[in-house]
Amino acid sequence: MASTQELNIGQKLNEGKTKQIFEIVDQPGLVLVQSKDQITAGNAVRKDQMEGKAAIANKTTSCVFGLLQESGIKTAFVRQHSDTAFVAAHCEMIPIEWVCRRVATGSFLKRNPGVKEGYRFSPLKMEIFFKDDANNDPQWSEEQLLEAKFCLAGLDIGRCEVDIMSRSTVAIFEILEKAWATQNCTLVDMKIEFGVNVKTQEIVLADVIDNDSWRLWPSGDRSQQKDKQVYRDLKEVTPEAMQMVKRNFEWVSERVKLLLESEANGRVVVLMGSTSDLAHCEKIKKACSSYGIPCVLRVTSAHKGPDETLRIKAEYEGDGIPTVFVAVAGRSNGLGPVMSGNTAYPVINCPPITPDWGSQDVWSSLRLPSGLGCSTILSPDAAAQFAAQIFGLTNHLVWCKLRASMLNTWVGLKVADKKLQACSL
Structure with missing residues (x-):
């Protein structure tokens, strides 16, 4: 040690x-x-x-x-x-392996005769196995898991907790699947475990995720597999065979670092008609930062200085960085439509709606001349999210943040519902 x-x-x-x-x-x-x-x-x-x-x-x-x-x-x-x-939070482990499958192979084929190897699951196939070495980790149903009535670190594992683990498993698989796709690798299936944090009583992903945890097929080709299945398939364990297995594990450990990197880049450029809208724009910038997207704030008026507006547009078109423009203009919004009519980049209207004339002003963002394609989103957070969804098409790190955010929103609602039911009893 x-x-x-x-x-x-x-x-x-x-x-x-x-x-x-x-x-x-x-x-x-x-x-x-x-x-x-x-x-x-x-x-x-x-x-x-x-x-x-x-x-x-x-x-x-x-x-x-x-x-x-x-x-x-x-x-x-x-x-x-x-x-x-590595250092981790102390958890009481839930004795369940959650297995998520995209492609049918391995033990699934033995348990489901007639299904051909390579069958693609959409949506993902979920399976549950009780960790019991003496009985070879039997497959369980959700009903068996619920009836086991586990209590770990003071948390009863009921319907809410099972649903959270199930949803989380899918999200975790999809995030890693998206990341491995950038290396031209198919994440075929994987197993994960959850624990209950002894300090917070919160269910978290625990244990480890390494090359024992999944099947990875470069180029989607089983014959190129780089995971532990190579070791399982050995007819005889020889020093030469173990060196081959080790090289595969090293191959994965080197490439897994690349999952934290992205060659794709991008930015959001927020154009505001007046600094009176600065607070609205700062909310957009803050939300963009949560997705790891750089955000630039500029002031320009398409009514009072259209030439300057188009010059600023050209400035951000000229350096080759993928850009989403967000137009923040109250009253009569000419900024978004003018930008949309003069750039091939996406334009999002995010007008600051005031209580006096807001219901009338918003129509200048919604009713556009033909040939213009800018969208209108009133919430600053939602405008940033939409920009992130555009970048997420080519940037897996942004996509992963969006996917995790979806999960966390769902979990928050699930936990809130559980607490409300408890108060109502």
């Missing part, structure tokens, strides 16, 4: 096939997750030592959780501590 000298490591809390969990004495609520060099298959019926696997697995997990947290997914991950360990 030389790599953990700067932490006050306490007792071992748990040990699995590929990792150990230690308490951190002077940091209550946190644990150290230490990876091992062991690789297993078939509930450890086959197990071998693979030198360097701990570092590879830890690197992969840290990058994956970094991407998910940057997107907005709630996880137990706190920070990478060393080459082979």
Whole structure:
């Protein structure tokens, strides 16, 4: 444990096939997750030592959780501590593996004879497995999970919690699927686990996500698979075969870093007719920043200085950076329509509606001459979201933030409903 000298490591809390969990004495609520060099298959019926696997697995997990947290997914991950360990929130683990499938393969084919390998699930296929090594992790239904009446860290696992885990699994898969697609890799299926944070009693993505957790097919080609299935398929475990497996794991750990990067860029340029609209525009800018999109604020009037408006437009068209223009103009909005009629870039009207003439003023944004395609969105947050959806078509990091935001909105409603029902009883 030389790599953990700067932490006050306490007792071992748990040990699995590929990792150990230690308490951190002077940091209550946190644990150290230490990876091992062991690789297993078939509930450890086959197990071998693979030198360097701990570092590879830890690197992969840290990058994956970094991407998910940057997107907005709630996880137990706190920070990478060393080459082979990371710090996480202490969770009581829910003894369920959530398996999400895009492509039919592996055990699914054995359990569903007649389905051909490669069958594509749209929507995703969800499966639940109870973690019980003695019985080979039997498949469960949602009803069995509900009837188990688990209580972990003081939280009863009921319908609300099961629904949250189910929805979260789909969102997590879709985020990672989108990210891996940038590397021309098909995320075929994956398994994840959730825990209950002992301090907050909140369900979070926990455990690890590494190359043991999924199937990855470069170019969608099973023969090029880079995941643990290569190890499972070995007829004989030889030093040469283990080197091949290790090279595949290293291939994944190197490319997983690229999932945190994006070659696509873009910006939002907010044009306001007057600085009296600055507060409205600042809301747009703040919302853009939550999606990682740069936002520039400019002042120009299409009525009072159309030549300057078109000059500013040309300035942002001339450097090749993909741009969405947002026109903020009250009263008679000429700004958005003039921009839309003179640029091929998207234009969004976001007029600040006032209580006196707002109901009349909004028509200048809605009733446009033919040949103009600017949309009108009254909410500053929604205008930024729409711009993010445009950029999300080519920027997976923006798309991932949007997908996580959808999940978090849904979870917020689910939790609010649960609390309201509890108050009504």
